[in-house]
Amino acid sequence: MSSTTRAGSYRAVLLLPSALRTFVPALAGRLAYGLLSLSTLFTVHDATGSFAVAGAAGAGFGLASLSMPYKARLVDRYSQRRVLPPLALTCALGLVVTTFLSTPAVLIALVTVTGLFAPPLGPSMRSNWRLITEETSLKERAYALDAICEESLYLAGPLLAGLLISLWSAPAALLCTAVLLAVGTCLMVTSPLARRTTPPSPARHPLGPLTNAGLRRILIVILVTAAGVSTAYLCVAGVAQAQGRPGTAGFVEAGIGLGSVVGGLAWGRRQHTRSHETHLAGLIGVLAAGLLAASLVSHLLVLGLVMCVFGVAVAPLFVSSYLAADDLTPPDQRTEASTWINTANNLGSAAGASLTGLLIDRAGPSYGFLAGGVLLVLVSAVVLLRRTK
Numbered sequence: 001m002s003s004t005t006r007a008g009s010y011r012a013v014l015l016l017p018s019a020l021r022t023f024v025p026a027l028a029g030r031l032a033y034g035l036l037s038l039s040t041l042f043t044v045h046d047a048t049g050s051f052a053v054a055g056a057a058g059a060g061f062g063l064a065s066l067s068m069p070y071k072a073r074l075v076d077r078y079s080q081r082r083v084l085p086p087l088a089l090t091c092a093l094g095l096v097v098t099t100f101l102s103t104p105a106v107l108i109a110l111v112t113v114t115g116l117f118a119p120p121l122g123p124s125m126r127s128n129w130r131l132i133t134e135e136t137s138l139k140e141r142a143y144a145l146d147a148i149c150e151e152s153l154y155l156a157g158p159l160l161a162g163l164l165i166s167l168w169s170a171p172a173a174l175l176c177t178a179v180l181l182a183v184g185t186c187l188m189v190t191s192p193l194a195r196r197t198t199p200p201s202p203a204r205h206p207l208g209p210l211t212n213a214g215l216r217r218i219l220i221v222i223l224v225t226a227a228g229v230s231t232a233y234l235c236v237a238g239v240a241q242a243q244g245r246p247g248t249a250g251f252v253e254a255g256i257g258l259g260s261v262v263g264g265l266a267w268g269r270r271q272h273t274r275s276h277e278t279h280l281a282g283l284i285g286v287l288a289a290g291l292l293a294a295s296l297v298s299h300l301l302v303l304g305l306v307m308c309v310f311g312v313a314v315a316p317l318f319v320s321s322y323l324a325a326d327d328l329t330p331p332d333q334r335t336e337a338s339t340w341i342n343t344a345n346n347l348g349s350a351a352g353a354s355l356t357g358l359l360i361d362r363a364g365p366s367y368g369f370l371a372g373g374v375l376l377v378l379v380s381a382v383v384l385l386r387r388t389k
Contacts, residue, residue, distance in 0.1 A: 009269050013142045016132050022191040026125040027149055029088065029184025033121075034157015035164075035177045036061075040098070040111060042170035047102040057111040062346070064115025072120045072339040073208060076332055080124050080194040087119040088185035092178035099171035119185055122150065123338040126322060128193045130334065137271075143322050144268025147315040148261050155257040209337040214328040217386075218280075219344040222321055224379050225284055226348030231356040231372030232256060232291060232310065238365030239303060252304040259311025267316040276324035281384040283320065284376050286313040291373030295366045318345075 014020055037058060044054040075083045094114030101107050129142040164173035188194065209215050236252045290310025297303045318341070325337040356368045 009138075009141050010145050010265075013133070013138050013145055016136065016138070018128075018191050018193055019132050019142075022128050022132070022188060022193055023125065023146075023149075025184045025187035025190075026121055026128075027153065027184070029119070029121045029181055029188060030125075030150065031153050031157055031160075032177045032181035032184065033118075034153045034155075035161040035173060035180070036095075036157075038158050038161040038165070039170060039173040039177050040095075042165055043099060043174045044107050044111070046170050047107065048104045050104065053104040053108065057108045060108055060112030061115035061118075062350075064112050065118055065346070066343060067116055068118070068120045068123070069208075069336050069339040069343060072123045072336040075120060075124055075127070076335045079196060080127075081189045084119045084121070084124060084185050084189055084194075087117045088182050091115075091117040091119065092182040095174055095178040095181075099174055119181075120335070120339055121185065121188070122146075122342065123335045125188075126338050127335040128191070130326070131193050131196060139326075140271075140319065140323060141268045143319045144264050144315065147318050148264035148268070151257050151260045151264065151315055155254060155261075209325075209329045209333040209340065212328050212337075215325060215337055215340070218321060218324050218328070219340055221280060221284075221379060221383055222341055223344040223348035223351075225287070225317070225376060226345040227352030227355070228291065228372040228376040228379065229287060229314070230349040230352035231368050232294065232307065234353055234356045234360060235294065235365040235368040235372070236303065236307065238360045238368065239298065240300060242365065243298075243300065245300065252300055252307055255304045255307035256311035256314065259308040260314035262308075263312035264315030264319070266312075267319060276320050276327065277383055277386065279320040280317065280324070281380045283313040283317045284380040284383065286310075287317070288373050288376035288380055291369050291376060295369035295373060298366075 014023070040058055040061065041051075041054045044057045045051055048054070071083070071087060091114055094110060094117065098107065098110055098114070101110065125146060126143065129146060130139065133139040133142050161173050161177075164176055233253055233256075240252065287310060290306060290313075294303060294306050294310070297306055321341045322338055325341055326334050329337040352372070356372070359368045359371060
């Protein structure tokens with residue numbers, strides 16, 4: 001059951017003590033991740049003349065980013081103020097040095113190592129939201145606001161990167177990325193919240209929150225769901241390519257982000273009382289319905305509208321996952337647990353994309369949509385069945 005809360009609820013979140021002071025610079029730092037992929041791709045390509053090298057460098061950064069949960073553990077233990085600036089400044093320095101190199105092997109190695117120092121800004125900001133909303137009932141709304149803004153950044157980031165590359169150059173865009181990351185992070189930790197530490201439990205296991213069976217189940221659900229969701233992006237590109245209009249794929253895919261923002265806004269303005277498992281099952285069901293509908297559509301405009309509806313469930317899915325992770329883990333593990341949600345999503349997306357590519361080549365994008373939809377139907381059913389036991 002859920003009931004609508006009063007208008008202005010997001011304003012109430014932003015008016016909480018330290019909220020704007022922490023959130024605005026955090027968004028600037030996180031915008032860097034929206035620019036990073038395109039800026040790095042074209043900077044490395046311009047230096048080497050090879051998309052293969054550029055792709056390998058990007059993959060290396062992504063692989064190194066799997067260290068995020070362990071960096072989040074350091075943040076919990078030693079505070080954001082002590083951990084985040086050194087990570088951000090080192091990462092920014094690596095990006096700056098990248099703009100001066102041209103040797104393929106050196107570039108791939110440098111970009112990969114740079115990824116090891118990428119600061120966990122999203123999980124850190126969610127940790128701050130927990131503190132900011134500690135004595136209120138606004139945590140879910142704060143998480144929704146955070147997810148909405150993150151989706152918006154990943155829509156705006158590539159557009160801004162493309163604009164910078166067009167007006168100046170890819171290295172200039174990468175330098176802007178480095179500045180945003182360093183300045184945003186350093187301003188974020190000027191907040192009093194950044195001094196907080198969460199001493200680890202004396203009996204803490206080296207695997208941290210991964211020892212929690214409930215969290216492991218959530219991570220498996222997110223991983224498999226991400227594999228299904230990733231089919232949408234490749235299949236949209238496949239449909240656009242098959243119709244000789246590959247450039248329209250970006251506009252159709254943007255519908256997912258737009259739907260996610262709308263869904264997050266609507267979700268955060270309601271007070272939810274059902275269990276996290278029920279929410280997850282329902283939201284995954286909406287995603288499944290979107291993919292199944294997309295398998296029947298060939299017109300790009302209609303497909304864009306279907307993707308908008310499909311995207312409505314994306315931001316709420318992450319909000320529900322973060323809240324479930326909070327409920328399942330002790331305070332000294334929550335930032336790390338939140339990071340594992342993102343890691344599971346990234347791994348699932350990578351696996352789903354690789355398998356979908358093979359399916360599109362052999363059978364076409366409609367079957368890719370269909371396969372993703374069937375997979376999500378099964379995931380939704382399993383989550384719902386577990387809930388009813």
